Amino acid sequence: MLRIAIQKSGRLFEDSVGLLKDAGIRLSNNPHRVLRAEAANFPLEIIFLRDDDIPEYVEEGVVDAGIVGENVVLEKRPTVSIVERLGFGKCRLCIAFPKNTPFEGYQSLQGMRVATSYVRILEDFLKTNQITATVHEISGAVEIAPSLGLADAIFDIVSTGSTLLANGLREVATVLESEAVLIANPGMLPEKQEILNRLMFRMQANRNAKQHRYILLNAPNDQLDAIIRLLPGMKSPTVLPLAEPGWSSLHSVVREEIFWDVLEQLKMAGAQGILVAPLERMIL
Numbered sequence: 262m263l264r265i266a267i268q269k270s271g272r273l274f275e276d277s278v279g280l281l282k283d284a285g286i287r288l289s290n291n292p293h294r295v296l297r298a299e300a301a302n303f304p305l306e307i308i309f310l311r312d313d314d315i316p317e318y319v320e321e322g323v324v325d326a327g328i329v330g331e332n333v334v335l336e337k338r339p340t341v342s343i344v345e346r347l348g349f350g351k352c353r354l355c356i357a358f359p360k361n362t363p364f365e366g367y368q369s370l371q372g373m374r375v376a377t378s379y380v381r382i383l384e385d386f387l388k389t390n391q392i393t394a395t396v397h398e399i400s401g402a403v404e405i406a407p408s409l410g411l412a413d414a415i416f417d418i419v420s421t422g423s424t425l426l427a428n429g430l431r432e433v434a435t436v437l438e439s440e441a442v443l444i445a446n447p448g449m450l451p452e453k454q455e456i457l458n459r460l461m462f463r464m465q466a467n468r469n470a471k472q473h474r475y476i477l478l479n480a481p482n483d484q485l486d487a488i489i490r491l492l493p494g495m496k497s498p499t500v501l502p503l504a505e506p507g508w509s510s511l512h513s514v515v516r517e518e519i520f521w522d523v524l525e526q527l528k529m530a531g532a533q534g535i536l537v538a539p540l541e542r543m544i545l
């Protein structure tokens with residue numbers, strides 16, 4: 262049985278539960294009500310915790326793995342392995358100045374008092390850039406520190422910037438781009454590692470599927486070479502003859518971020534009846 266910790270409630274909860282569900286895992290209890298749940302069809306126990314506690318639980322081996330923001334991992338620096346980046350919970354850690362304070366590069370921070378809940382990440386950044394500044398640790402509502410006179414600037418999580426604006430601040434530099442990550446205890450037993458590998462295999466198959474589209478099209482045979490060059494596919498496209506002589510059907514898989522470009526080029530190269538379908542699972 263593998264034990265995994267996810268956030269009990271908050272910004273990572275829905276996506277973390279969704280990730281497990283998409284991996285075919287059925288929870289036996291309602292995850293909104295309980296602190297632990299066992300999967301009905303997979304050797305997995307899910308423990309619901311505050312996100313800040315997850316790195317330590319994984320480090321101590323109380324749980325084997327966990328889903329948490331990379332920002333939390335980089336701040337707490339537990340002895341854990343980051344085994345997968347999960348693509349949700351995206352945010353950035355930024356430096357923000359009051360709107361009338363000029364910013365002329367990182368050196369503008371020199372001698373300032375900076376409020377943050379991410380002391381270690383900030384201190385590393387200051388050191389790397391050879392800036393001397395005073396770091397004030399605050400656990401929440403960091404944005405109000407400058408207006409209260411406690412700090413000259415802040416270092417905090419930003420998603421839209423509207424909270425900053427409401428507090429008379431503006432973003433001047435991004436220090437870290439973060440997303441949710443799967444962390445694991447590096448010393449877990451081999452039988453647990455095997456379950457984790459199975460879970461990661463399923464997650465990977467889902468992620469691959471989301472990142473690709475299945476394309477089917479018809480083409481005159483004399484255009485096939487040009488069209489095949491546009492469709493690299495997983496190995497190479499499948500080509501099947503159509504009932505109509507001189508025509509073939511091509512099937513392939515294309516990366517999500519380029520499929521619109523490819524579609525336009527296929528049309529120009531003489532493809533007809535182009536169909537694009539989502540993939541449910543994809544194993545490379």
Ligand code: ATP
Nearest residue numbers: 271272273311312313330332350351352418419420
């Ligand atoms: P908990 O009660 O578990 O301690 P929390 O209030 O500390 O929750 P949330 O606000 O739910 O935490 O954020 C959890 C994680 O979501 C953050 O650590 C970060 O990785 C990510 N995240 C994504 N977007 C944002 C955002 N706009 N603000 C804060 N965190 C964000």
Ligand code: ZN
Nearest residue numbers: 311312313314
């Ligand atoms: Zn928290």
